[in-house]
Amino acid sequence: MSQLISSPTPAVLKQECPREAASKNKYHVSPMLSLVAGGIAGGVEATITYPTEFLKTHSQLRSDGATRGIFRTFQTITKTQGLGAIYTGCSTLVIGTAFKASVRFMTFDAIKNALADSNGKLSPGCGIIAGMSAGCVESITAVTPTERLKTALIDDAKNAKRFRNSRHAIKLLIQDQGIGGLYKGLVSTTMKQAATSGVRMGSYNFLKEVLQAKNLPQNTATTFGMGAVAGTITVYATQPFDTIKTRTQSAKGAGTMEAFQSIFQEHG
Helix, strand or coil: CHHHHHCHHHHHHHHHHHHHHHHHHCCCCCHHHHHHHHHHHHHHHHHHHHHHHHHHHHHHCCCCCCCCCHHHHHHHHHHHHCHHHHHCCHHHHHHHHHHHHHHHHHHHHHHHHHHCCCCCCCCHHHHHHHHHHHHHHHHHHHHHHHHHHHHHHHHHHCCCCCCCCHHHHHHHHHHHHCHHHHHCCHHHHHHHHHHHHHHHHHHHHHHHHHHHHCCCCCCHHHHHHHHHHHHHHHHHHHHHHHHHHHHHCCCCCCCHHHHHHHHHHHHC
């Protein structure tokens, strides 16, 4: 009898052991590592690319209706306001980008750990879901207020010039519009960040899985290449959301539908 009762145990162990081994081998990224690495990467990225970010935002804001290229805009600004003008709002964006990148990567890795299979791999669909979720979280916690402040500073510099610096801008925005003034464009920003993070993280993760499947080396060059490709795809896929977001976060502020209508009327 004892043999009959105990005999199924080896079979059960044979079924359970592979699962236990797989779960032990599943790779998890430390949240603190994601937080620190994301913050450093975000700060470096914002510092290097800020002039182009400034010119993009300047071009997207409401103007006299004339369409100018980025180089024409650069020449006009530097001639009338000096070279330092293209760094208006830079410190705000660098701090905000470092924070939002920390939140993005920490959230993405946490969701990735939950959705990955026993080998630590993430399917393209789950990669997009993880990226979009991370985008929503970063939009609410970091992106909307910092983007609102950066855009308001750039818009104010080309018009009324009410804001002396970032701290003064925060004070006046809250004084005029309440704390909600810092969250102007929350809906459009969240849409943009969800789409951006979903496409960027999803495409980057897909490219990374392709390299691993083909046993190609993952070094600085391939990582840079994957990031560049993922970034290019992201820009073209999410640019409409970004243009609407910028209009809603101008110094005056505008609703999402109002911003969409103004863009359509001015540029089609």
